[in-house]
Amino acid sequence: MNFFQYPFMQRALLAAVVSGLAAPAIGMFIVQRRLSLLGDGLGHVAIMGVGLALLTGTAPLPVAVITCVVGAVVVELLRQSGRTSGDLGLAVLFYGGIASGVMMAGVAGQGPAGLSAYLFGALTSVAKEDLWVIGGLAVVILAFTIGMLPRLFALCADENFARVAGVKVRWLNLIMVALAAVTVTISMRTVGLLLISALMVIPVAASQQLFISFKAALFGAMGIGLLAAATGTVGSYYWNTATGATIVVTAIAMLGVATALSSALNRRRREAPFVPDHGEHPHIQLPNKPRSGRVTVVQHGDHLDEVVAGRRYAAHGDHYDEH
Amino acid sequence: MPVPNPQTLLTAEGLYVALGGLPILRDVSIRVDAGEAVAVLGPNGSGKSTLLRTLVGLVPFQEGQLNLFGTPLRKFRSWRRVGYVPQHASVSVANATVREIVASGRLAHHRWFAWPRRYDREVVDQCLATVGLSQRAGWSFAHLSGGQKQRVLVARALATEPELLVMDEPLAGVDLESQAALAKILRDQRDAGLGLALVLHETEALAEVLDRTVRLCDGRIVTHVDPPSASPLTADPAPVTGLQDPFGGVS
Numbered sequence: 352m353n354f355f356q357y358p359f360m361q362r363a364l365l366a367a368v369v370s371g372l373a374a375p376a377i378g379m380f381i382v383q384r385r386l387s388l389l390g391d392g393l394g395h396v397a398i399m400g401v402g403l404a405l406l407t408g409t410a411p412l413p414v415a416v417i418t419c420v421v422g423a424v425v426v427e428l429l430r431q432s433g434r435t436s437g438d439l440g441l442a443v444l445f446y447g448g449i450a451s452g453v454m455m456a457g458v459a460g461q462g463p464a465g466l467s468a469y470l471f472g473a474l475t476s477v478a479k480e481d482l483w484v485i486g487g488l489a490v491v492i493l494a495f496t497i498g499m500l501p502r503l504f505a506l507c508a509d510e511n512f513a514r515v516a517g518v519k520v521r522w523l524n525l526i527m528v529a530l531a532a533v534t535v536t537i538s539m540r541t542v543g544l545l546l547i548s549a550l551m552v553i554p555v556a557a558s559q560q561l562f563i564s565f566k567a568a569l570f571g572a573m574g575i576g577l578l579a580a581a582t583g584t585v586g587s588y589y590w591n592t593a594t595g596a597t598i599v600v601t602a603i604a605m606l607g608v609a610t611a612l613s614s615a616l617n618r619r620r621r622e623a624p625f626v627p628d629h630g631e632h633p634h635i636q637l638p639n640k641p642r643s644g645r646v647t648v649v650q651h652g653d654h655l656d657e658v659v660a661g662r663r664y665a666a667h668g669d670h671y672d673e674h
Numbered sequence: 675m676p677v678p679n680p681q682t683l684l685t686a687e688g689l690y691v692a693l694g695g696l697p698i699l700r701d702v703s704i705r706v707d708a709g710e711a712v713a714v715l716g717p718n719g720s721g722k723s724t725l726l727r728t729l730v731g732l733v734p735f736q737e738g739q740l741n742l743f744g745t746p747l748r749k750f751r752s753w754r755r756v757g758y759v760p761q762h763a764s765v766s767v768a769n770a771t772v773r774e775i776v777a778s779g780r781l782a783h784h785r786w787f788a789w790p791r792r793y794d795r796e797v798v799d800q801c802l803a804t805v806g807l808s809q810r811a812g813w814s815f816a817h818l819s820g821g822q823k824q825r826v827l828v829a830r831a832l833a834t835e836p837e838l839l840v841m842d843e844p845l846a847g848v849d850l851e852s853q854a855a856l857a858k859i860l861r862d863q864r865d866a867g868l869g870l871a872l873v874l875h876e877t878e879a880l881a882e883v884l885d886r887t888v889r890l891c892d893g894r895i896v897t898h899v900d901p902p903s904a905s906p907l908t909a910d911p912a913p914v915t916g917l918q919d920p921f922g923g924v925s
Contacts, residue, residue: 383767498787505778508767511760515730516782516834517753559768563814568769 354588362477363541364584367598369489370538370550371580375558375572376496377534378551380527382559383507389426389528390548392441393535396422396448397544400536401469402455411469412481415536416488422448423532427525472543472595474587485537492530496569503527504565541584543595550576550602557606560613575605681708683743683838683869684729690737691721691728698724699735699893704871706838711860711870711883716890722873725890726842729871730758742838754782757831759841762823765815772818772826773811776801779833801829805859821852828859839863841872845879853879 354360374390381389400418404411422444429440456466468476477485496503505513506523514520531551538547558571583598590597657664663674684706691699698721706712716722727733729740731747740747743755757779765775779801780794790798802808805825810818815826824844831839844860845853861883864870870883877884889897 383769498789501778501781501784501789502786504767504770504774505781508770508775508778509760509765511727511732511764512758512778512830513781514732515753515756515758515840516778517751518781562769563812564771565767565769565774 354585359475359477360588362479362482363474363594364581366477366482366485366537367541367580367584367594368577369485370534370541370547371554371576371578371598372573373489373492373534374538374542374547374550375554375576376493376569377527377531378555378576379558379565379569379572380496380503380507381531382552382555384524384527387552388548390531390535390551391545392426392445393419393423393532394539394544394547395445395452396532397536397539398452398466398469399448399455400452401466401539401544402452402459405459405461405465406455408459410480412484412536412540415539416484416533419532419536420529423528424525427528431521431524468543469539470543470545470595471593472539472541472546472587472598474584474594477540481540485540488533488537492534495526495530499523500566500569507565541580541594542598543593546595546599549599550580553599553602553606554579557602557609560609561616575602575609579605682706683708684741684871686729686738686740688738689725689728689735689740691724691733691735693724693733697893699728699890702738702890702893702895704729704888704895706869706871708837708869709864709867710885711864711872711880713872713874713877713880713884713887714890715874715877715887720890721893722890723842726840726871726873730756730840754834755837757834757836757839759824759827759831759839759844761842761846762820762827765823765827768816770815771811772807772813772815773798773802775815775826776829776833779830782834797833797835798829801832804832804862805829806855819849819852820847821849821855824848825852825856825859828856832863836868838869838871841870843873843875845874845876850879856880857883 355364378390381387397415397419399422400415401411403418404414407414426441426444453463453466456462467473502513502518502523505516505518506520510520534551535544535547538550542550554572554575555568557575558568562568562571579602580598583601584594586592586601587594587597665674682705684704686702686704689699689702690697691702702721702725704712704714704725714722714725724733728735731750742750743752745752777790777794777798780790780797783794784790799808802811805828807822807825807829810822815823818826824847828841828844831841839860844856848856857880860870860872860880864883864885872880872884874880877887887897888895
């Protein structure tokens with residue numbers, strides 16, 4: 352276990368872990384808003400930024416971040432104005448992005464091979480100065496997604512209600528999409544621009560199977576993303592494979608496990624035995640239901656009874672009735 | 675324009691709404707006072723849902739005046755005074771517990787980056803109890819029946835602690851038992867001083883709750899029915915004080 356000794360490996364692992372946390376955090380909202388493929392399109396736009404950086408001889412990461420955020424804001428403004436009928440505008444922007452990026456890289460003397468480290472991730476490519484940018488931007492992404500969770504949840508669950516509650520829906524959407532663009536670009540060294548969308552979507556899909564609440568699903572997705580990123584990075588060191596590809600394959604394997612787990616979980620969770628209502632119930636007022644014994648729940652007529660030690664209790668105002 | 679009564683929560687005068695160049699509402703006026711329930715009735719396509727969405731600012735109007743709590747809609751910011759109950763199909767989220775949905779009703783009270791506090795959780799508990807879903811708090815919203823979902827959305831609107839409740843077809847797809855439960859909840863809220871504006875398909879289940887009905891046809895108001903004054907429920911309007919806290923005692 353000596354791979355930690357290499358500084359490039361430490362940097363790669365750190366960058367991958369940061370992406371593994373940030374990508375599903377943004378992805379949770381992107382998936383709920385049914386914009387799963389947005390990350391993919393933004394990855395294409397970021398390639399234009401990389402090409403531009405290669406052409407001008409500047410650092411790729413900051414240029415890619417700026418290009419991608421500008422692209423994302425344009426896409427969102429187009430979407431909000433309702434002018435992107437048939438997704439044509441998006442297609443032109445996305446494919447224009449990748450085409451011009453590859454062209455500019457070619458003019459700069461780097462063929463498509465020079466770009467491949469950005470497309471699929473490469474362990475050795477995370478520079479020290481990149482790490483500060485990646486870390487700083489990831490903190491912004493996590494602070495926003497977790498800090499604004501109540502608002503973002505309301506927006507995802509019911510946009511009209513959120514509007515009436517005074518939520519600035521247009522601003523929130525714009526910020527979310529801009530942060531998605533930042534996530535895409537800070538992950539380009541580790542996961543790669545063509546695969547980062549997978550890290551935004553797949554851990555979320557896995558977590559959604561395992562958790563009922565939004566909050567649990569969000570943190571679950573971040574956990575799964577973190578695990579997939581760390582495992583995939585270490586795996587790519589041993590197998591000498593592209594980091595991003597290994598991370599994504601790991602995440603898909605985790606999705607498979609989550610799906611198998613959730614069907615087992617749901618079978619136990621969903622079915623409450625049904626007992627028909629039998630009219631009057633003895634009105635024994637207990638301040639609390641007895642705490643001893645295992646508590647199971649049965650559907651009793653129109654309400655739920657809790658079964659403790661063979662007796663059924665139902666909450667009734669401030670006390671429990673025995674049913 | 676008449677002088678606004680301090681108890682008047684909502685006034686709309688001569689609203690004209692066109693969507694995509696097609697006129698949907700023409701010269702529609704409506705008023706909702708504190709402690710009264712006003713229903714908007716009409717056939718499908720009469721514009722009643724559009725009217726409701728216009729009243730809460732979701733649909734822009736081209737002509738007319740719309741005041742919420744005496745403030746023109748354009749300048750209105752205190753959305754915490756308005757509870758909105760859309761049709762339950764408008765909630766589309768794969769992962770959400772009943773409690774999470776209801777808790778989002780507290781949003782209007784919070785600034786950016788604020789997380790719920792203890793008082794918020796108490797209000798949410800109260801609202802869940804009001805609609806009889808305390809035991810389902812941890813359940814997935816998606817697994818509830820239509821009637822239960824509707825009750826959850828009512829609880830979410832009540833969690834805002836509103837003075838005006840605006841509801842879009844609260845009885846659509848709701849079983850008879852839940853209809854009766856909803857009618858009782860709405861009557862209690864109205865008696866506590868809330869103003870209710872509802873869009874309804876049929877009035878039967880809520881007949882005893884309604885004070886006035888407005889009938890829309892083809893985007894115009896065709897009749898304006900005032901209640902039979904003999905109704906015992908309208909004889910003694912609730913006092914305006916206490917509007918701020920429909921759950922008295924929670925704070």
